[in-house]
Amino acid sequence: MAAVVATAAEAVTGLGLGLAATLAALRSGRTAVAPEAGLEAFGVGAAAHVVPLPPTHAPDGPTRVVTPHGTLLELVARAAHGQANLGSVPREAVALMIGLGMVDSPAADLEAAVAASRGADGAFDLARFFQGGFRAIHPHWPLRMLNNVVVGQLAADLDVRGDNLVLAAEADAGARAFLEAREALDSGAALAAIVAGVSETFGPAALLRAQLRGTPGLVLGEAAAAVVLESEASVKARGVIPVGRLVGGATGFEPSDLGPGPSADARVRVVREALAQAGRTPDDVTLLLVEGDAVDEADARRAVFGRRTDLAVVAPSVALGHLTSGGPAVASALALAMLSTGEAPSTARGTPRALKRGGVALVLASGSAGGAAALVWEGVP
Amino acid sequence: MARQARPADQRVVVTGWGMVTPMGGTVEATWAGCVEGRSAVREFAHWDSRGLPCRIGGEVDDAVLPPDDLGLVAPATRPHRLLLAAGRQAAAGADLASVARRDRIAVIVGGHAGCPAPTDIERTVRHVDEAGRIDVAGLAAEPGYVDRNFHLRRCDHAPAVLAHDLDARGGVTAIVSACAASAQAIGEATRALRDGRADAVVAGGVDSHVNFAGFIGFVLLGALVKRYPSPEKASRPFDRRRSGFVMSEGAAVVVLETLASARARGRRVLGEVLGYGDSADGFRITDVHPEGEGARLAMTRAMADAGVTPDEVEYVNAHGTSTPTNDPGETLAIKRALGEARARQVPVSSNKSMLGHTIGAAGAVEAIMTWKGLAEGIVLPTINYETPDPKCDLDYVPNTARRMPHRVALSNSFGFGGQNACLCLGAAPSEG
Structure with missing residues (x-):
């Protein structure tokens, strides 16, 4: 299989809003891992939260779904799209290959429904939940729970319509996304591909899964990165400067x-x-x-x-x-x-x-x- | 055609398949029910759906599934059991055990793992204080919650268990693109085999959302059927009185390898993947594209990848969900992909009229039904087609299966959220 060319790379991590900032922080010996109250029960007591993020380019609304994963993904993919000047590639030929950490239900989306399902004694009553309490769930909850929706939203935001895959749920899937992109480029199904990986975002389920992976001291981090891959022919035709090759x-x-x-x-x-x-x-x-x-x-x-x-x-x-x-x-x-x-x-x-x-x-x-x-x-x- | 030009080591064929659906526990049982035009949709019998506006769907008979004690640290989930049942059938049919290089057998599965129970939801919220802070330690101490979250909701866990069960060591890929997921799994498997990255790929899909948490999401989205005279009449793709899709569950798995490999192993070829195309709608996340642009792109790409022209496509197995928006959009997309004149000549039908919508499994279920049709010279019907819709004006093979020899078909799968996949499928090569 032919090598494919990387023409852009961007990242948002606990050390910086950008790849350069992250690398500079690493060179200076900084760490994003910090004590986290409430995690002592897991024998960890620390986490690596992503740096504060700027707002997405458009808010959640009737026709737009914003999620924690989606916000991270949009930041890195939009930046990489710009760096590689993918606007000059036909939108039907730009692929999205995404490795996505597990998507969990934000507790806040469910709180109203649970409150509406409590009996006179304050206890959660399943019958009340079944009989209508569930209707208080945030209307975007089902969409936020679908792993692929963040990618559909990204395609709409970037106006791209090429090949796309959403792979889950751990690092092997994140690596697989690069290989699927290489295959799409190699087969001619796409001229360029935005390959991105997004970690899990913090929440009780993510922390519990981290604990259950069974690795003592595993510290959960939040981050995302995107790399643009292209065929050699596309890079030559567009006159883009490579940053590396897969x-x-x-x-x-x-x-x-x-x-x-x-x-x-x-x-x-x-x-x-x-x-x-x-x-x-x-x-x-x-x-x-x-x-x-x-x-x-x-x-x-x-x-x-x-x-x-x-x-x-x-x-x-x-x-x-x-x-x-x-x-x-x-x-x-x-x-x-x-x-x-x-x-x-x-x-x-x-x-x-x-x-x-x-x-x-x-x-x-x-x-x-x-x-x-x-x-x-x-x-x- | 280009498929004739491809050498045998670039042609991807099916040598084994397996399926569990509400219609039956095998491909043959599902096929037989669909040929008869039976509906597998019923009132829910296995879970408490009181209070929901829609209380029907397709449930797989528990008797056809392996037990939930699979030696995991927690009881196996429904998707684990569905996938294992279908995967073992496919592996046996292909004699996968005889493939020497186990590190050259990959597993690619589309689906979304299990759903949390209402009690899981309540447990989560019970440990959130008024400021939104979560008492993780308190939650972790909840009996049963930890195991459920780890095994129930990990999309890659059931595929990994299948890979372990089949001793397939060539990598496990879990695709989570909603209703397009298992068509994409077959398509990506095709690319992997053409690239020489595997000797065989176990590809398919699984989903089970016939439970409360799985169901309420679609209730809240307003996507499920709202009006129906009886459960059997509820799923009515392309009919003017359609009012939403019918939820179902199932799994379907195929073993794919190159034609050269199948010949070398002396395996019977059941069908061929001629081409694969997918696309993103790149439109509003909450709506399908009004002109079916993403769907058209996927079909056009699948035909191009196969090297076939619209005139060579003889049948379309439609996504055909029975929702007010999908069916006219797909009709328009088929017309745009095949050309208006050709589209009017080609039979188009939806298996979902009989099986309901198996979500992540649907693409693989429908691909196998399409291959069976190619092999048997039969086009499956769209049942419950009674009142034509002016916006859906193609030949939907109404209510009765049609005997029709054919060699090339398209199978559409469009995911909620804007992912679209199309497989161009062929009959088993006559020399195969």
Whole structure:
């Protein structure tokens, strides 16, 4: 399969409203992870909230549905769309491939219905709920609960009509979105694709799922990122400046015996397949972006790279929290920026590493059900 | 045609299928009921729907499903059981167990996992104070809530359980684009096989919203059927007296591989994916495009991908939801995609008139019904078609199945929210 070209990348994270701001914060050693009252029961006590966001370009209304996921997605996708000047691509040829963290019901949307369903003793009465209490639910609740609605809204906002997919629910799905975009470009179904990943947004269900993934100390983060991918032909025809290339990628599935997530074998397989697609070897990789939350991942890393000391290893989750479906997009955007600036910040209180411009970065991703994924990026020399 | 020009390792075919619907527990049972023009819509029998304005739908017989004890940490949800039932049938039919490279078998499933119960909703709100702060620890201590949230609502969990059950290690993809989801799953599987990224793909869809929380969302949207003389008469796509869709549940799964692979394995070919197209409406989120632009684009792209012209399309399995807005919009889109003259010659029918709307499973259910029709030389009917609607003026195969040999068909799936998918499907290659 041919490589595809990245022509824009943008991110919104707990460290900044933008990719450059996020990278600068990482280089200065800052972290978005902060104590969070009320989470002590989970043995974590911390979270990485996204920075305060500007208002979306139009508010929620009778014909527009705004959700927490949608706000994040719109910010990064609109910015990437602008950076890549996608307005010059026919709207029917612009694809949207989105990895979306789990969508949960905002408690506030349901509160009125629950209140309307309480009996004289104040207790929730299911019969009252069935008999009409539910009608007090916010009218947009059903739409906010449909995972795909944020993408439909984005298509309307950006006026694009190409291929589209909404994939859920963890980082393996976020990586898969890049590979689906590559296939759409390769098959000629699209000329350009906005690939985005959005994390879960904070709420009780998200926190409980984070706990249930079974990784001690897992800190949940909020973030989103978007990368524009295009075919080489489209980039040449439009005269756009590349920011990198996606040269390989693979997914696999095999639950680990050690805990949630894929086995080390599955992780090794996808890395080797992705590198083979790219025509690269492990020795060519100069930058490795890991999730940093599983023994299997560490085992896989050693199996592929041995004990190489010249490999820059970055774990964005240390500073940004665990980003579920948003992780691969954020890591990919950061990788492109690092390959461009020629420096990888340390997320382990070490010193930054110099990177060869035009080098190769490998992004690892996984899902708690057992999915593994790897993406191989090349910087622009 | 381009499909003849594609080499065998680029042609994607079906070698196994499975299905559980309100009509029956297999593809054959569902097909037989649809050929007879029977409705599987009934008054709800398995959950308390008192107080709701619509109390009918399609429910799968529990007897055709595996038990809920699947060895998970919590009882399996309805989507887990539906998907496993259909997936195991498909895998057995394709003899998937004989595929040597398990890391080259992918699973791609469209659907939306389970729904929270009203008690889950109440539990959540019980732990929110007047300032909107959530007492997460208190919520976590609620018996049963934690497991439900983890397993019930994870869209990728049932597909992962299916992959584990079938020992498929080539990656699990969960697509969550509403009613377009499983058509997209089949389409994306087709691309993966053409790209050589897998040796076989288990693709399909599952959904079960025949429960209170699943239902009230659509009640609030005003999308469900509002008036009907009897449950069996409620789903009436393209009929002037249609008043909304009928909720249903089910799962449908196919095993796809290249024609070259099927031949090498000596498998019987059941049908072929000739082409796939999808699109975004890019219109208002709460309305369908008045000229069916997104739907037209999806159909046009599927035909282009297949290398067929409108004159070669002999049947359209419509999305046909029985809602006031979908059916005329889809009619217009078919006319725009095929051309007005050709559209008037091509039979168009909706399986939802008999099965109801299985949401995320609908695209895969209807693809299999379309392949069966291609194999049997039969076009399924649109039942309950009694009063023509001037805005729906095509041949909808009213009420009775039609014997009609055909080789190429389109199957439409349009998602609420603006995602559209179309599969261009072909009969099994005669040499296959």
